[in-house]
Amino acid sequence: MLSIEQLKKSLFVSLWFAFLTFPLLVIKVDPIERTVQWRWENMALVAAGSFLVSLLVRVFQVQQERRRERRATGEFVDRVPIMQIILSEPRYLYTLSGAVLLCSLVFPFLFSTYQTNIMITALMYVMLGLGLNIVVGLAGLLDLGYVAFYAVGAYSYALLNYHFDVGFWMALPIGALLAALFGVLLGFPVLRLRGDYLAIVTLGFGEIIRLILENWNEFSEGPSGISNISRPGFFGIELSLEHAILYLYYLMIAMVVFTIFVVNRLQDSRIGRAWVALREDEIACQAMGIDKRKTKLTAFALGATWAGIVGVIFAAKTTFINPASFTFLESAIILCIVVLGGMGSIFGVIVGALILILLPEYLRALSDYRMLAFGAVLVTMMIFRPQGVVANIRRSYQFKSKAEGEG
Amino acid sequence: MQKPVLQVEGLSMDFGGIRAMCELDLDVHQGQIVALIGPNGAGKTTFFNCVTGIYNPTEGNVFLNPPDGSRPIRLNGLKPNQVTKKGMARTFQNIRLFQKMTVLENVMIGRHCRTSSYIFGAVFKTRATRREERETVEKSYRILQQVGLADTVNELAENLPYGAQRRLEIARALATEPFLLLLDEPAAGMNPQETHELDELIKQIRDDGHSILLIEHDMKLVMSLSDKIYVVDYGKKIAEGSPREVSSDPAVIKAYLGEDIDA
Amino acid sequence: MEYFTELFFSGLTRGSIYALIALGYTMVYGIIGLINFAHGEIYMIGAFTSFVVATVLSIYGFPLLSIVLLAGLAAAVWSASYGYTVEKIAYRPLRHAPRLSALISAIGMSIFLQNYVLLAQSSEFQPFPELIPDFDFMEPFAHVVGSSDLVILLTTALVMVGLTMLIKFSRIGKAMRATSQDRTMAMLVGIDVNKVISVTFIIGSALAAIGGMLIASHIGQINFFIGFIAGIKAFTAAVLGGIGSIPGAVLGGFVLGLTESFATGYVSSDYEDVFAFTLLVLILIFKPAGLLGREAAEKV
Known part of the structure; x- marks a missing residue:
């Protein structure tokens, strides 16, 4: 050979x-x-x-x-990958989704609280991945400071809770809105930059946010962080730790389902198509009447919103946050999830998050090599399989021979 | 007489001190097919880029006079997407399709500026959004039938043969509902059969009520289609007139065949 | 006034190091249009290699001058080899891929190298051997400018003159300029573009390594993470001067170094890194072509 x-x-x-x-x-x-x-x-x-x-x-x-x-020579015909078949056939897709949902619903009863806790973390990364997927996968904007919006969400809840005793459910929309606001504030000036500049500016922005959190003691308590953040309330009932984790787990499942629903709807919509077109060719996009800035800004702000939501949940889960949780490496992990899973593919991002978060947890011996592997994954995927583990497939439409269209 | 749908006056464009285009005047009247020809590097694509807002011209004015009789629109300083929305769409010389999207989606993108549903509508699939989506799909499909690509709706654009990609570009531009269509070398790289079909297609588009301005090197096509021809060289207009007038113009012959024709 | 002079010289020293690293960014960007995210790590690897070699030699009792020369040589050689390898593995296969792919690959490489050094060496800060002694003749000025500042400034000046000569007059320098003007055309006239790109990475990496060694011995300690911040700052310097422009990178380095020095000296030292990032964001928004760069219109 x-x-x-x-x-x-x-x-x-x-x-x-x-x-x-x-x-x-x-x-x-x-x-x-x-x-x-x-x-x-x-x-x-x-x-x-x-x-x-x-x-x-x-x-x-x-x-x-x-x-x-x-x-x-026509001797070899590409086999359609099994994932592709499942994803393109609604019958299989619904069966699979149902099975996965069922498994995840009974998960806490089959495994220990410790496992459930790890699963919550993994689900948080699924959400972060899906959020960043809007920005990087669909709209093709390389955002390396995604963690900044995550930090905005987490600190909004932590500070509101600390100073004004604001509850989780109140803080959730506030954190999301603040993150979106930051997304717009940053996006407005920088989105006219070319792709690689955008990457560096977002990277710089992420670092600025972290450095401010670290140094502005009066505002954020500096490196020591904020502790004793309230867990999510459950109709005013005080939950035991175990039940709180269970509650958080189901909350996360609901949030992930909600996220998938939203991203899926967006993907096949007018705005979702505009994002993908923008990723493919900006100039042609503008020539087709798409407002480049508005479209990019929407993607950026939506991605930030999701990071903000997960940030609030993160603060509520750990009850303690400090700037060390929001370093560039965090952004890199989320990017890695999107790239490994498959840019633009919802299912891919879920698979990517589960692989990258759960694998190091269970292979403790290898956890030192985690970041090394993440770096290698980014390079290898780009060279050998840029479409990711589960490639995104475009929606297809069926037409009768007449000009009648049906979705 | 009705005002020309596209009225360009004294358009000039400088690139770092070099004048790529010099005081060009050009009119396109409703229902006409006008051709812009000239040797390579004469500034034809620059002209398109200036008119469509990709470049900001150094001097001169560009006006659109919509055929429905509404007020004239000055295009200078508008962004490409605004220009398109006003009713002028274009294709590109080096094909710029959305390669990883399907043929149908490419055309659906063209509908973007004529539709309005946004995040809320997309997430909640409101009745208005559903109606809009249905219309988008139907209209896009109809346009694809018109250009003869109805069999490939679900193919990725990158998998289409060259000639089909050019036709898809036209379909995509038509989807923006322009009254004026700018075609940048639509026949480049096509075989005679494809060029012939393109000839038919462009005439048909004109008969549907569109005006067309095209850049083209295929002289047979230009002569067969055009009502009026403008010839540019080194960024300057050297001749204008009917195909017959232009083809016998000495300046044009000189530009195409070189200075030393007698030598 | 004395404080001002001190800040001025410390700004110059910083600036010259930024300039050395920025040259690598700018040269690579000029030729393949890619932000080489891993360049900061190459600089860190250079610093680490010189740390390892210098420490070994000093343990074995070599004289100072030979330690300096050998450590510098080792840093340059190995950094250049890393730079060459990174380009070959992570960038060359993606030369015709979408921009986003190459960029992601570069980020991956950066993360990989950082963690490679972390695992191969240590996560702790390591004391860097003092390579530059305090010269006697510098004694009267020691309160405003140290001996190592002087050495750093002289070395960078020398290196930059050398680089300028190389690019202006040598064969490979001409090939580099041609390739950055128009890669396809350069290929058509018989320039081995792959070789030119490799040489660019090698030169850029060696410069970064020298910068790494100088600054590490100046500061006196080293850690696997230094490449990240230095990388972003040097990139800021390159953009500030106009990315793709070699004099621009040098100018940008000095402007950034002085800005940082005065800002930390007169405003607040807590936000040292924030100044650089803010400057970067501001330039990119208001003058993305930089001080000496050209505005490039995209061809349609």
């Missing part, structure tokens, strides 16, 4: 990586004790690992090449 030539190339790659990682992976110095530790085993690992990866990539490329050739 692979020629000697290619083996040689892989060998060279492995030598190169051994060289590359030498100073940082092999040598470890202790500048205080003044000792040097030589970790040669790391070099062997890197060499072997990069050799294997390089071989795998080569095998993959050869296969792709063959498939392309056979496709050209």
Whole structure:
């Protein structure tokens, strides 16, 4: 399958990586004790690992090449992926959704409170992912400061609760609105920038918000954060911790269902189509009579709204927040969820969030390598499967032979 | 006599001190097909970009006089989307379709500026939104039938053959309900059969009551379609008139065949 | 007045480091139109490599001058290798992909490298060996400008003159300029565009590594996270000067360094990083082409 030539190339790659990682992976110095530790085993690992990866990539490329050739001669017909079939056939889709919903409803009774708690976190990321998906996946605006809106939501509730004893249900719409307002305030000046500038400005904005929260002690209590935030109220009844978690879990399920409903409706609407068109070609979009700024701003503000909602829920769940929860890495994780799952695909984002949040939780041994893996996932997905695990499919319409259209 | 639907007066465009277009005048009358021709780099696409608001012209005026007799509209300083909404739509020389969207969706995007439902309507599927969506789909489908793409509604735009993509661009522009259509080299890259069909299509669009301004290199097509031809070279108008007048104009022959025709 | 002079020199020092890193952003942007998000990490890797090498050599008792030279060389060589590899793995396959894909890949690379160093070395701040001694002749001025400031300023000046000569007069420099003007055309006249892009990454990365070593020894400590903030600030400098423009990057670096120095000195030191970000947001909104950049109209 692979020629000697290619083996040689892989060998060279492995030598190169051994060289590359030498100073940082092999040598470890202790500048205080003044000792040097030589970790040669790391070099062997890197060499072997990069050799294997390089071989795998080569095998993959050869296969792709063959498939392309056979496709050209008509010998090979692409199989429609099973996910694609399920998603495009309403019957299957409803059955699947129903089954998933049923499983998630009985989940807390089958697993421990600890598991339920982890699941709540995962569901929060599902919502964040779906929110960012509107901005990045549909409208194609790379927002690297998404976490700022999440922070706005969380701090709105925390501060309102701390100063004015405002309850969760009151704070939820307020947090969402404030986040949307921030989205508009930031979006208004920066949305006319080109894509890569937008990425950097949003990144900077996210950092500014965090730095302000960290340094403005009178306002946000600085790095020590705000504690004793009230949990969501349940008709004025004081819940035990266990019940509070259960309550929060069902609340999250309801919120996720609501989010999916909204995003799904938006996706196939006039505004949703405009977002996708904007992502595809801005100039053509304008020439078709779409107001670029208004459309972008809507996407930006809607995405921010969702981050704000989840922020409020986050503050209520942990009952304690500080600026450390709102670093750039948080934005990166959410972006990674969207990219891995499939930009623009609701189902994909859900799958992405569950994989990326649950996997490190259950593979504790690997959790140190979490961020490393996230970085690698972003690069690998872009190179080998930019459409994500579950690709987005466009809605199709059926027509009778007459000019009559039906949805 | 009725005012021309498109009235361009003394349009000039500078790029960093270089004059790409110099005091161009041009009229398109209702129901006419007008062609803008000239060698490569003569400033034809620049003219389209200035008229449609993508560039902001350095000097000159662009007016639209809607055929329904409503007040003239000055286009200078309007954004491309506003221009489109006023009733002038265009296609692009290098095809700019929404590649990852279906053929039907591409045309539905054209309906955007004639519809109004927004977030609230989309989420709650109000009666007005549902009616609007139904209309959008029907109208888009009808336009696709008109340009002969009704069989490919659910294909992705990127999967269409070249000629079909050009026709889809026209369909998309028609969906914005323009009274004036600007076509930028619609026949580029088409084979003779496709060009012939395009010829029919453009005439049919004209007969439906649209006025058309087109940039084209295919002289056979230009001569067959046009009521009037403008010839530009180096950003200046060098001739205007009926196809017959223009094709015998010495300045035009010189521009196309070079200075040293006698040598 | 003395305070002013002190702030001025510390601003110049900062600015020259920003300029060194900004050059890498601007060169890469000029040639492939991509914001190389991983560039800050390349700078951090350079600083870390010099930290490791310098510490090892000082433990083994090498003389100071040889430590400085060898650590600097190692930093430049390895950073350049990382830069080259990053381009080959993460950017080259995406050269014809949508912009968004390359950008996401770049962010992924940045996160990856940061955590790679975190895992391979340490999450703690490490004390960086003092590589630049206090010169005797600097004694009378020590209260306003330190010896390391002087060394940093001189080194950057030297490097920048060298880079300018390289780009103006050498063959590869001409090829780089041609490629940034029009990549397709450069290819048609026989320039090996892939090679030019690789060389651009190599030069940019080596410059960042030298900046990394200088600033780390100036500040006296190092950590895996320094690339992130420095990266954004250097990017700010590049945008401020006009991205794609080499003199612009240098100018932008100094303007940013001085702004930061005076702002932290006279306004508040808590918000050191906020000033840079605010400046970035303001330029992008009001003058996205930067001080020395050209406004580029998109071709339709």
